[in-house]
Amino acid sequence: MQSxxxxxxxxxxxxxxxxxxxxxxxxNYPQWGRYLLxxxxxxxxxxxxxxxxxxxxxxxxxxxxxxxxxxxxxxxSVSMIRMGQRRQPQLHFYQDALPYLPxxxxxxxxxxxxxxxxxxxxxxxxxxxxxxxxxxxxxATPGVLVFDVVSPRMCETHFNQVVEKEVLNDKFAYERYSYxxxxxxxxxxxxxxxxxxxxxxxxxVQHIFPFHEIMELIRTSSPxxxxxxxxxxxxxxxxxxxxxxxxxxxxxxxxx
Numbered sequence: 001m002q003s004x005x006x007x008x009x010x011x012x013x014x015x016x017x018x019x020x021x022x023x024x025x026x027x028n029y030p031q032w033g034r035y036l037l038x039x040x041x042x043x044x045x046x047x048x049x050x051x052x053x054x055x056x057x058x059x060x061x062x063x064x065x066x067x068x069x070x071x072x073x074x075x076x077s078v079s080m081i082r083m084g085q086r087r088q089p090q091l092h093f094y095q096d097a098l099p100y101l102p103x104x105x106x107x108x109x110x111x112x113x114x115x116x117x118x119x120x121x122x123x124x125x126x127x128x129x130x131x132x133x134x135x136x137x138x139x140a141t142p143g144v145l146v147f148d149v150v151s152p153r154m155c156e157t158h159f160n161q162v163v164e165k166e167v168l169n170d171k172f173a174y175e176r177y178s179y180x181x182x183x184x185x186x187x188x189x190x191x192x193x194x195x196x197x198x199x200x201x202x203x204x205v206q207h208i209f210p211f212h213e214i215m216e217l218i219r220t221s222s223p224x225x226x227x228x229x230x231x232x233x234x235x236x237x238x239x240x241x242x243x244x245x246x247x248x249x250x251x252x253x254x255x256x
Contacts, residue, residue, distance in 0.1 A: 007199045015200040017079035029063040051109040054118030058084025099131035110140035114147035120206035136223045141252035154243040155180040224249035
């Protein structure tokens with residue numbers, strides 16, 4: 001992306017928080033929620049209280065709350081959670097981040113979710129291992145973790161050398177430049193935001209874990225038991241051609 005003298009580089013999800021919900025307007029959060037509930041129900045673990053890790057502006061928190069579930073959200077970006085709190089003041093959002101979740105109390109939640117590529121923001125497989133150990137020890141027993149990640153195939157097919165431009169309203173527009181480095185398994189999204197306060201640039205970097213690498217990690221270096229791994233929004237087994245994977249990990253079912 002070419003630099004501009006009037007551009008200001010800022011932290012990911014700082015300025016973007018203002019228009020994030022408009023950019024993600026295509027996502028059907030209630031549908032995502034219904035799928036996740038079916039996934040959890042298959043484990044046989046009753047849902048107590050849910051934590052959405054990396055909740056962003058809280059749209060999934062809102063969707064599951066409206067379906068009658070007790071749920072809180074946490075996110076590293078204070079700008080994002082402020083947007084969620086503003087829209088849903090009766091719900092609880094707080095700032096916290098993987099891999100350590102220092103502000104998340106142990107034993108309060110028996111279901112934890114990490115959605116919309118949150119785990120892909122962890123920089124390497126060792127950090128993912130630390131995150132899984134953290135979540136395991138924070139979860140109540142019995143407990144379940146559901147997280148999703150995108151595959152290298154998804155990035156190569158849909159997010160490599162892609163330019164997207166959109167005018168969101170009379171005040172905001174954005175340009176997104178996406179490219180995938182197969183050698184380093186790194187997905188970079190540079191987002192230029194045109195606002196009344198100036199032009200801001202956020203650089204979002206994700207590490208794209210091959211599914212087999214995550215499977216091996218869970219099997220050899222995680223206290224969780226892998227209940228199942230599904231292909232995107234189905235109950236079909238995850239495979240090398242899948243674009244997104246939903247991993248379902250359980251704690252305290254007797255054999256983990």
